[in-house]
Amino acid sequence: MTKIELTVDGSAVSDEVEPRMLLVQYLREKLGKTGTVIGCDTSNCGACTVHLDGTSVKSCNVLAVQANGRTVTTIEGLADTADGELHPVQEAFRECHGLQCGFCTPGMIMQAVDLLGENPDPTEEEVRLGMEGNLCRCTGYHNIVKSVLHAAEGAKA
Amino acid sequence: MIPVKFDYLAPTSVEEAVSALGEHGDEAKIMAGGQSLLPVLRMRLNAPEVVIDLGGISSLRGIRDDGDAIVIGAMTTHHDVRDHELVHQHALLLSKAAAEVADAQIRHRGTFGGALAHADPAGDLGAPALALGAQFVIAGAAGTRTVEAADFFVDLFETAIGEDEILTEVRVPKHTGWGAHYEKFVRVAHQWPIVAVAATVRGSIDEARVGLTNMGSTPLRASATEEALAGASATEDGVRAAAELAAEGTSPPSDLNGAADYRQHLARVLTGRAVLKAAGA
Ligand SMILES: Cc1cc2nc3c(=O)[nH]c(=O)nc-3n(C[C@H](O)[C@H](O)[C@H](O)COP(=O)(O)OP(=O)(O)OC[C@H]3O[C@@H](n4cnc5c(N)ncnc54)[C@H](O)[C@@H]3O)c2cc1C
Numbered sequence: 132m133t134k135i136e137l138t139v140d141g142s143a144v145s146d147e148v149e150p151r152m153l154l155v156q157y158l159r160e161k162l163g164k165t166g167t168v169i170g171c172d173t174s175n176c177g178a179c180t181v182h183l184d185g186t187s188v189k190s191c192n193v194l195a196v197q198a199n200g201r202t203v204t205t206i207e208g209l210a211d212t213a214d215g216e217l218h219p220v221q222e223a224f225r226e227c228h229g230l231q232c233g234f235c236t237p238g239m240i241m242q243a244v245d246l247l248g249e250n251p252d253p254t255e256e257e258v259r260l261g262m263e264g265n266l267c268r269c270t271g272y273h274n275i276v277k278s279v280l281h282a283a284e285g286a287k288a
Numbered sequence: 289m290i291p292v293k294f295d296y297l298a299p300t301s302v303e304e305a306v307s308a309l310g311e312h313g314d315e316a317k318i319m320a321g322g323q324s325l326l327p328v329l330r331m332r333l334n335a336p337e338v339v340i341d342l343g344g345i346s347s348l349r350g351i352r353d354d355g356d357a358i359v360i361g362a363m364t365t366h367h368d369v370r371d372h373e374l375v376h377q378h379a380l381l382l383s384k385a386a387a388e389v390a391d392a393q394i395r396h397r398g399t400f401g402g403a404l405a406h407a408d409p410a411g412d413l414g415a416p417a418l419a420l421g422a423q424f425v426i427a428g429a430a431g432t433r434t435v436e437a438a439d440f441f442v443d444l445f446e447t448a449i450g451e452d453e454i455l456t457e458v459r460v461p462k463h464t465g466w467g468a469h470y471e472k473f474v475r476v477a478h479q480w481p482i483v484a485v486a487a488t489v490r491g492s493i494d495e496a497r498v499g500l501t502n503m504g505s506t507p508l509r510a511s512a513t514e515e516a517l518a519g520a521s522a523t524e525d526g527v528r529a530a531a532e533l534a535a536e537g538t539s540p541p542s543d544l545n546g547a548a549d550y551r552q553h554l555a556r557v558l559t560g561r562a563v564l565k566a567a568g569a
């Protein structure tokens with residue numbers, strides 16, 4: 132077992148984990164943060180996307196020990212829950228109906244937040260390219276792209 | 289799936305990492321970003337007893353100016369290579385290729401050194417590194433040595449890095465102001481290329497360097513094309529004859545994505561496109 136200390140969604144956590152434990156497993160199984168989901172076995176789908184020190188990563192392809200000393204933000208820590216309001220990107224997905232079954236949504240939103248952080252005013256093509264590591268089996272992507280563009284518009288207003 | 293159990297070491301210096309490698313020998317595996325290693329461990333295609341994580345060695349991260357070259361630390365991420373000002377100025381081709389690796393999330397974790405050490409013939413960074421004449425700095429118990437790009441790539445997934453050695457940095461000779469383009473042909477957006485061509489040119493066109501991805505067991509230089517491009521005009525007609533030579537001497541694989549002769553056809557077509565875009569035409 133290896134000792135790790137990290138910050139997850141604003142709270143400091145300290146734990147002993149097996150080195151082989153994946154970050155996504157740690158979040159789901161040890162911390163109960165099941166908002167982050169697993170959609171594949173090949174690190175292709177992006178459903179498990181979280182932020183590690185502020186940038187997006189696929190948490191199925193990171194070991195929990197690699198997050199030692201770092202800060203993790205999951206979909207559960209994105210909104211400022213104190214006032215009960217959704218994060219603007221979550222709100223945009225709701226308004227534009229950017230989901231059907233919702234399985235890809237946590238990863239889509241986390242990647243969209245990263246994308247907009249780097250490029251606050253993207254073109255449609257930049258959104259499609261920036262989200263290429265996130266797969267959706269339902270929507271055909273159309274409303275997902277619309278949601279991200281809507282969130283960017285909202286941030287400008 | 290999750291990996292088989294292993295011990296985890298997180299050295300904070302290259303010396304420590306090299307001595308850990310020496311101690312554990314072929315039972316140990318180096319981990320850089322883990323973006324190729326972890327999928328392999330999860331599929332249980334490999335089961336090292338010890339994983340040595342280079343993530344805590346800060347000296348391996350970053351890009352610096354070193355006179356006639358820029359020096360890229362092995363642990364610099366694809367994301368940072370893509371965006372770095374020194375890369376834009378002096379080795380634009382690497383920025384263009386790094387932008388095409390995988391997807392945003394993987395580019396945040398995957399490293400320049402990890403990708404080159406992994407030496408996947410379909411990897412996007414080998415051909416540009418070869419085309420730019422990169423030099424590979426490798427550390428072992430006896431100190432460091434430097435290997436030229438032409439000698440670094442040995443075979444499929446095999447490089448000049450010894451079992452007890454670590455790639456620490458890559459020196460890339462400055463190609464200041466050279467135009468560049470990486471033309472990647474894929475079936476699935478964020479995946480490895482079926483074939484890709486890395487082209488960088490001085491003027492339009494005084495000199496050219498062209499590297500080929502996935503046209504053999506290692507990255508290749510399209511030498512005949514490079515020679516024919518010197519003094520060519522940056523027009524469709526001007527580059528066509530040179531691009532026709534791009535597949536000379538290659539022996540690409542045949543697989544579900546394409547037969548060898550199809551890949552050779554792609555190499556010629558993509559070379560034409562890459563060179564024209566690199567020349568700004
Ligand atoms: C879904 C997916 C899509 C991808 N698509 C692409 C793509 O389109 N194009 C592309 O080029 N790549 C792609 N990759 C691979 C990605 O680029 C990896 O980042 C890269 O191949 C390995 O870098 P890493 O830092 O993660 O290395 P790791 O996975 O940590 O290591 C890879 C190998 O190199 C060895 N190694 C690493 N660093 C060193 C060192 N400094 N010295 C000695 N040995 C070392 C390790 O022991 C291991 O065997 C993809 C990966 C995934 C999961």
Ligand code: FES
Pocket residue numbers: 168169170171172173174175176177178179180189190191192
């Ligand atoms: S579960 Fe991580 S990418 Fe699919």
Ligand code: FES
Pocket residue numbers: 230231232233234235236266267268269270
């Ligand atoms: S909404 Fe069902 S997978 Fe995207």
